[in-house]
Amino acid sequence: MKLIDLNRDGAIGANCTYLQIGELKVIIDSGLHPKKAGREATPDFSKIRGVHLDLIIITHCHLDHIGSLPVLMREHPEAPVVMTTSSAMLIERMLHNSANVMTRQKEEANIPEYPLFTHEEIDRLKKRFTGIPFGQAKRVQSGGNKDAITFILHPAGHVAGAAGVEIQHKRRKIFITGDVLFDNQRTLNGAKFPVDRFDTLIMETTRGNTERPPEKSRANEVVRLVDTINETIQRGGSCLIPVFALGRQQEVLSIIHDARKFRRLVDCPIYASGLGMDLADYLDEISRKTKHANFNRGIIKELKIKPAPRKLNPGEDPKQNALYIISSGMLVERTPSYVLASGLIGNANNTICFVGYCDPSTPGGEILASRSGDTYLFKAANVKAKIKARVEKFELSGHADREELLQYAVQCNPRSIVLTHGEPASRAWFMEQLTEALPKAKITDPVPLQEYQI
Structure with missing residues (x-):
């Protein structure tokens, strides 16, 4: 499998991961960096220019995961976009709000590139959005040959519609956590992830630098x-x-x-x-x-x-x-x-x-x-x-504690682990702990825009 982190700065921001699995080319998320402006706030799509995308999967509807989606869809008009049924109910409203914010920022902060997309464009693109129920297996075949993957979306807690993504290609199994919370919230049940012997685990690391004291349940x-x-x-x-x-x-x-x-x-x-x-x-x-x-x-x-x-x-x-x-x-x-x-x-x-x-x-x-x-x-x-x-x-984060994610990784016992969605110190904690807990696993903290064979 080929992997490129298209987030220009790594860490947490314009989340976007390119995967080539066999002949299938897949993008996971297409976010916008909340602290940057204009094109610098988007992922760097130059690495996939001219690539025929077979699928875009959205894990959830926070803007650091969907804020540049219309830009990506404009550049890749052939790619279908899938997400959970709940996310499909939310995504248009979130993108329309983003267009409003960018229009206001254009005037207030003199950002000539804004808005990166318009309300009219969102309305045109929405026909390419497909909502899929949790747990339903979907098969996607490459346009040029008979190669195919099957993917399943699993409840990730975090926010309504958030999903972890299970991908199967021939005998290979890949799991992408997305943003995950295992605890139940008042408004949402916690994640229900499969515990399987995955070949590759791509996992978030948001709270890697945060230790929760025992009394702070x-x-x-x-x-x-x-x-x-x-x-x-x-x-x-x-x-x-x-x-x-x-x-x-x-x-x-x-x-x-x-x-x-x-x-x-x-x-x-x-x-x-x-x-x-x-x-x-x-x-x-x-x-x-x-x-x-x-x-x-x-x-x-x-x-x-x-x-x-x-x-x-x-x-x-x-x-x-x-x-x-x-x-x-x-x-x-x-x-x-x-x-x-x-x-x-x-x-x-x-x-x-x-x-x-x-x-x-x-x-x-x-x-x-x-x-x-x-x-x-x-x-x-x-x-x-x-x-x-x-x-x-207050420790009421929408992200799982680091110990919970570490435990999940150990249970899955993957051959390789890719660290995403975390500041450098958070990734460093996971790198150290995973190296000790899973000494046979290959652990990768990808440098932005660099190609990896996983």
Whole structure:
């Protein structure tokens, strides 16, 4: 098997992997780098220019996995695109939102290459999207000969529709984890992956540099989050929970709803808005039609959620003694959570609660690495503030703990392992641990754009 990581920078960003399995040419995901702009934010497709793609497989609908898909489809008009039934219900909405964001960024940040695709193009391309139920085997044959692969999509937890990909070619078995969470969430059951003697395992490594203390179980972290919100409100402050629009926002809303239902949450105004609230309708529909999610949008009405103020002034604390559940999860510049954080962070009564992965170089990651009393510059908001608010990190990530992934790899006992979707330190941890646990396996941490025979 030939493999090329088309993500220009490796790590976590514009996720895109090219596989040649026998005569079949397959792409897994086609993302957009959240910290870059223009063509530099896309994978480097030059390595597959002129290649006839037999298949594009999408593991899930986060933009670091689908954000450049229309660009790839434009360059490869012959390639069918497959994903789970749930992802097929989400993908158009996610891409249309991305087109809106890029159009706004073109004006605000003067990025001439944006938007990389239009709403009209998304509408034209959608006929090539095919949703496939979990567990259903599909055969794909190469256009020029009789060579073929069979693939099956398996539930990966993480977010609605997320899949691990099992590929069979003759006697060879390959498994791609995609982004995976084995724990059950309020809105979604955990991953159900096959445990088999795979020849090759291509696995994510997101949390390789994060050790979860034994006392920080998911259930304990939910309790701690609710307690932190209560303490913040009771001392007269406001609590900001930055969230990813797909997955995290609906999960946090479900946690808050359960807490209020059982009278464990103090009474306070709750503000939430943005794409995540729109996606609540989609999660509700997925829950009803596929049974692969557990979310009822009726909880939004029961919680009496108010839309976040449209006009948030940088550096200004609204002083609403409220709970805010808004994106982005990493406080990416110019997002509502970024602007609100610039106003909340200077008040010791307030709390910022991070509930998911934060890239170290994003504002969220930088604030988490800072200390109380440090000065932080919100560059895009032109606000410099002393960190007085309480800043907390809760282990409620949508990604599996490193020990769980390591255990899964050992159970599969593959001949070769390829590390993906992780910062260098995270990949280094897995490289060391896997080398010790599976001394006979060939472990590869691919250099971007370099071809490997696996």
